[in-house]
Amino acid sequence: MKLVYVFDAYCGWSHGFSGTLREVVSRHPGLPVEVVSGGLFVGGRRVPIREFGYVQGANAQISELTGAEFGDGYERLIADGSFVMDSEAAARGVAALRRAAPDRAVETAVALQHAFYVDGRSLSDPATYRHVAETAGLDTDAVLGAFGSPETQGAAEADFRRAAELGVTGFPTLLAVDGSRAVPLARGHATTDEVDHRLASLGVARTS
CATH class of the missing domain: 1.10.472.60 (putative protein disulfide isomerase domain)
Known part of the structure; x- marks a missing residue:
């Protein structure tokens, strides 16, 4: 499984999501x-x-x-x-x-x-x-x-x-992708704990 972060550098909501993204990556250093x-x-x-x-x-x-x-x-x-x-x-x-x-x-x-x-x-x-x-x-x-x-x-x-192939229509979107399966973890805004909870439901535990 890996994370796929779909964003636009000119999107204000993507800018707002930066803190959550950094923290999610910090908590899951082994997740590509x-x-x-x-x-x-x-x-x-x-x-x-x-x-x-x-x-x-x-x-x-x-x-x-x-x-x-x-x-x-x-x-x-x-x-x-x-x-x-x-x-x-x-x-x-x-x-x-x-x-x-x-x-x-x-x-x-x-x-x-x-x-x-x-x-x-x-x-x-x-x-x-x-x-x-x-x-x-x-x-x-x-x-x-x-x-x-x-x-x-x-x-x-x-x-x-x-x-487009991932079906993303708004930014930012954070997905958990495993093979052909893509599960949304965040669209627009989410806290780090919310993302962690969704990852946990997929069997991905925090490691840091």
Whole structure:
């Protein structure tokens, strides 16, 4: 069995779930985790953030419920409403970091969300990936090279297909996957204890 975490780096609820995800991984260090980008803002949804009038209200709700931080850098970035969230670029970034450090995919996915939602760094900007790679002690040249490569473009598209094949329609979604069986552990929001309880019902006990 493994965990499959389907998220979008530009999804506020995914940002809010970061604390739960980190704690679940900490409690179950032997459980592999596959991180998949879902593709929230692609195609016709790749528009200036002002067109999503619910964003500020949703962020306040996310912060209240999860304690997630939405930093001053983020508020400055979106202040005039012109910023465009491009989930295809973000998925390429997730794939580039995942390629550089496959066993740290959760860590780097969470770091990307911090870069956007706290620091106010665009996930379309290669400099963001340089920063995240340097902070994580990864090979920055390898990450930046991968970010713009056709292989990483293919990996992003494969992630979107994988999310669809798993039947995921909202982010974040955390699944327990065993062969062809996928059991939802969290959709949108859940506490660590709630996820643990669902894992226990599948015979997966906490080990840390």
